Amino acid sequence: MSKTTIPAGGITDSAVTTAKINADAVTAAKIADDAISEEHIDATAITGSTELAATPADTDEILISDAGTLKRIDFSHLDASKFKQVATVSVTSAQGALTFASCFTSTYQNYFVIFNNLKVATNGADVNMLFHYGDSNGNDSSNHNYSFIRRYPSSTDATNENNANDIKFLQAQKSGAGHFAHGTMYVFNPLSTTDGVTSGTILSQGNTNDGTGAQMTVLAFNMPEAGSNSAYTGFQFSASTGNIQGDITVYGIVNPS
Amino acid sequence: MTTIATPEGIREMTAQEQANYDARQKRWADASASRKLARIKFLRKERLEATDYMANSDVTMPDYIKTWRQTLRDLPQNNTTESQYDTLLEQNADDSLKHSIWTQPTE
Numbered sequence: 001m002s003k004t005t006i007p008a009g010g011i012t013d014s015a016v017t018t019a020k021i022n023a024d025a026v027t028a029a030k031i032a033d034d035a036i037s038e039e040h041i042d043a044t045a046i047t048g049s050t051e052l053a054a055t056p057a058d059t060d061e062i063l064i065s066d067a068g069t070l071k072r073i074d075f076s077h078l079d080a081s082k083f084k085q086v087a088t089v090s091v092t093s094a095q096g097a098l099t100f101a102s103c104f105t106s107t108y109q110n111y112f113v114i115f116n117n118l119k120v121a122t123n124g125a126d127v128n129m130l131f132h133y134g135d136s137n138g139n140d141s142s143n144h145n146y147s148f149i150r151r152y153p154s155s156t157d158a159t160n161e162n163n164a165n166d167i168k169f170l171q172a173q174k175s176g177a178g179h180f181a182h183g184t185m186y187v188f189n190p191l192s193t194t195d196g197v198t199s200g201t202i203l204s205q206g207n208t209n210d211g212t213g214a215q216m217t218v219l220a221f222n223m224p225e226a227g228s229n230s231a232y233t234g235f236q237f238s239a240s241t242g243n244i245q246g247d248i249t250v251y252g253i254v255n256p257s
Numbered sequence: 258m259t260t261i262a263t264p265e266g267i268r269e270m271t272a273q274e275q276a277n278y279d280a281r282q283k284r285w286a287d288a289s290a291s292r293k294l295a296r297i298k299f300l301r302k303e304r305l306e307a308t309d310y311m312a313n314s315d316v317t318m319p320d321y322i323k324t325w326r327q328t329l330r331d332l333p334q335n336n337t338t339e340s341q342y343d344t345l346l347e348q349n350a351d352d353s354l355k356h357s358i359w360t361q362p363t364e
Contacts, residue, residue, distance in 0.1 A: 087264040088264060089262050089263060089264055090262075091262040091267065095259075095260050095261055095262040095267060096259035096260060096261045096270055096274070096275075096278045097261050097262070097274070097278070098262045099261055099262065099263055100263070100264060101263065103264070125285075136273075137261065137263065137271070137274050138271055138272075138273030138274045138276075138277065139273075140277050154303065154307070155299075155302075155303040155306070157299060165281075165284060166281075172296070174352070209352065210296070210346065210348055210352060210354065211348060211349075211351070211352035211353040211354060212300075238278075238281065240281065240284075240285050241281070241282055241285035241286070242282075243259070245262075
C-alpha cells in the first residue's frame, strides 16, 4: 500500500523515484539557476521544433555563448553576405523589355546585377540598357554617355558614345536556339542627383549574328544630369528591335560600415 | 499591346511603356541604312588592318592585295543605297558573308 505520510526521520536520500513525481510537477521555479547543462538537452529541442524554411529575418535571434555567458544575437550579425538580392526577373518567352521600376533604394548605395540566358527575338538586334526614374517603367533615362571595348575573335572595336538613346552593351546578336548572352553589371550611386556620380560597368559576352563570331564587351557608363530624371530607381534591358528574354537578378551591395 | 517582364510578373505595357517601345522600333528602322554602312566600314577596317603589315618596308605588298585594299576603301563611295548595302552584307547559311569582297584574294 502506498504511503501518504513522510516517515519519521524523513525520506531517505535518493529514495524518490521518477514515478513518485507527477508529470509537469517540476516548474521552472524549482530548477536551480545554471542547472540545465548540455547533458539535459536533447536534440529534439531542435528537431522537434517548427522549421523555419527560409532565410532568417535580420531580427531573428540565435542563442550564443559569449566567452561563457549565454546571450541572444540577431541573425543580422551572423549574415556575412555583402550582396543582398533585391529583385529578379526570369522569362523564357520574349517580352518587350525586362524591367525593374524600383529596385534601387536608399538601403544600398551600389548594386550588382547578373544576367543570364539573354536572347533577342530578332536576329541582328542589339541588347540595350537604360535607367528608369520616379519608380516607373515608363520613365526612361536619356543622354547616355559610355565607352566600350568590344572584342571579336579577330578584331576589336572601341569607341565612345555621347548622348545616346540607350547603353548598347551587345551588338548584333544572333537569335535562335543555343544563342544566349550573359554578363554582369555594377551600378554605382543610381539615386544620386549629382552630375556624373551615377555610373557603372558592364562585362558581357554574346554571339554576333553575321559570322564575326563571339563577342566580349567591356563597357563603362557615366550618367549625365538630364533635367529632373537623374535619381534612377530602376533599369531595363531591351532589344534594339523586337523582344527579348532572359534572367536578371539585382543585388544590393551592403554599404561600407 | 506588347507585354513586359517585371519582378511582379509579365503584364501588358502601359501606354507610356508602349510609346517608348514603339519609339525604339522606329529608331531602329530609321537608322537601318546608316547601321548597315557602319557595319560595312567595320568589316572593311578589319580586313585592311589584317593586311596592314604588308605595307612595312621589309615586306612587298602584292599588286592583287593593293587592288583589293583599294576596292575596300572605295566601298562607301561605290555603294550608296541600302539595297547595295544589303548585297554586301548578305550571309550564307553558316552566317559567313557571301560577297566575295570580304574574302582576301590569294593572287
